[in-house]
Amino acid sequence: MSRTPRRPLESLDSLAPPGPPDAPARVLHELGEAAGLLEQVMAGRLGLARSDLVVASVLAVHGPRTAGQLAEATGLTTGAVTGSLDRLERVGFAKRTADPGDRRRVIVTLRVERLGPIIALNEPLVRSLQALDAEYDPAQRALLADYVRRAALQFRSEALRLRAEGRRSAPRKRRRRAAT
Amino acid sequence: MSRTPRRPLESLDSLAPPGPPDAPARVLHELGEAAGLLEQVMAGRLGLARSDLVVASVLAVHGPRTAGQLAEATGLTTGAVTGSLDRLERVGFAKRTADPGDRRRVIVTLRVERLGPIIALNEPLVRSLQALDAEYDPAQRALLADYVRRAALQFRSEALRLRAEGRRSAPRKRRRRAAT
DNA sequence: GGGCTTGACTTAGCCACTAAGATGATGACT
DNA sequence: AGTCATCATCTTAGTGGCTAAGTCAAGCCC
Numbered sequence: 040m041s042r043t044p045r046r047p048l049e050s051l052d053s054l055a056p057p058g059p060p061d062a063p064a065r066v067l068h069e070l071g072e073a074a075g076l077l078e079q080v081m082a083g084r085l086g087l088a089r090s091d092l093v094v095a096s097v098l099a100v101h102g103p104r105t106a107g108q109l110a111e112a113t114g115l116t117t118g119a120v121t122g123s124l125d126r127l128e129r130v131g132f133a134k135r136t137a138d139p140g141d142r143r144r145v146i147v148t149l150r151v152e153r154l155g156p157i158i159a160l161n162e163p164l165v166r167s168l169q170a171l172d173a174e175y176d177p178a179q180r181a182l183l184a185d186y187v188r189r190a191a192l193q194f195r196s197e198a199l200r201l202r203a204e205g206r207r208s209a210p211r212k213r214r215r216r217a218a219t
Numbered sequence: 220m221s222r223t224p225r226r227p228l229e230s231l232d233s234l235a236p237p238g239p240p241d242a243p244a245r246v247l248h249e250l251g252e253a254a255g256l257l258e259q260v261m262a263g264r265l266g267l268a269r270s271d272l273v274v275a276s277v278l279a280v281h282g283p284r285t286a287g288q289l290a291e292a293t294g295l296t297t298g299a300v301t302g303s304l305d306r307l308e309r310v311g312f313a314k315r316t317a318d319p320g321d322r323r324r325v326i327v328t329l330r331v332e333r334l335g336p337i338i339a340l341n342e343p344l345v346r347s348l349q350a351l352d353a354e355y356d357p358a359q360r361a362l363l364a365d366y367v368r369r370a371a372l373q374f375r376s377e378a379l380r381l382r383a384e385g386r387r388s389a390p391r392k393r394r395r396r397a398a399t
Numbered sequence: 400g401g402g403c404t405t406g407a408c409t410t411a412g413c414c415a416c417t418a419a420g421a422t423g424a425t426g427a428c429t
Numbered sequence: 430a431g432t433c434a435t436c437a438t439c440t441t442a443g444t445g446g447c448t449a450a451g452t453c454a455a456g457c458c459c
Contacts, residue, residue, distance in 0.1 A: 073374035
């Protein structure tokens with residue numbers, strides 16, 4: 040393995056966040072990179088698409104949701120969510136039930152008793168993160184959790200803002216390909 | 220909008236991390252969700268695939284890399300990276316150059332001067348993250364950055380471990396479909 | 400009840416991805 | 430130098446997830 044030229048480019052700070060090399064915001068990006076890689080690997084291990092894990096994760100964090108809410112939360116189209124739910128149901132990780140109050144809706148619920156494979160894959164990471172947390176005292180933990188939560192809110196609100204902005208102005212620009 | 224049943228399920232803690240509802244590790248997952256959504260939206264706005272942004276991000280953070288290193292870092296196959304580089308080159312965000320020392324290799328470099336569109340999309344988030352950082356004093360910032368960095372390392376090492384483990388045992392299990 | 404909206408699914412087609420193999424460069428070993 | 434195994438990237442074939450647009454049923458409102 041020969042060396043490749045190092046040194047992060049300066050003017051890229053605003054691409055892959057920013058500023059002082061050791062600013063918290065900067066390392067957030069490394070975290071995102073690592074989390075994405077893990078998601079990729081886990082999806083492969085489970086024989087699922089990456090989006091399926093995202094959907095499952097939303098359900099795990101927020102509890103049962105409708106298909107439309109899942110589309111909203113993940114940024115997928117409703118069609119893509121339909122496909123993802125088909126796959127999750129097929130392997131038994133989730134189930135669809137009719138909303139008793141509004142029969143157009145489909146409420147999606149995780150089948151906790153069937154999640155063994157996912158939980159097993161996640162367990163080592165969960166344990167090591169808990170161990171990491173345990174190194175901090177309660178006041179520090181509160182500071183850390185608060186920071187992460189606020190950063191997450193900023194990511195989320197920015198995502199929603201960009202999406203809303205895009206729906207208006209650039210309805211959907213895709214590949215410009217010559218006619219047949 | 221009628222209410223959907225709330226309450227995050229207890230035994231899912233190990234799916235979507237863990238423990239005390241306000242543990243830092245738990246909110247990390249919300250961050251990942253929000254970051255994924257943003258990535259999705261940004262890719263759509265730029266007319267690129269999600270993976271293309273991941274590749275670009277790796278280049279932004281770590282500097283020029285070979286195609287193989289990008290595959291390693293992103294979890295994509297080399298073929299997928301080839302396609303991603305084709306797209307990034309086509310829109311001018313990156314360029315390929317031959318490694319002078321080893322002509323099998325292709326070194327990929329971001330074309331900083333062409334990144335305007337990406338930088339513009341990222342700017343609001345970068346600014347608000349910087350503003351968030353500014354609310355903390357240097358000692359707190361050091362604590363935060365250290366925590367995030369260590370968490371990122373755990374995500375990364377777990378991803379690498381799972382991938383390595385998977386390469387051995389389950390070479391690649393995919394759709395079991397009947398013969399033609 | 401008519402007309403409009405809403406929510407999930409369906410369809411058609413595109414394109415990103417994986418897996419396997421081709422191409423060509425490198426380095427080691429004689 | 431010649432040979433061969435290895436390595437890095439690209440190429441090819443095929444799969445399937447995704448978007449966009451449309452369908453259909455259920456709710457809503459007057």
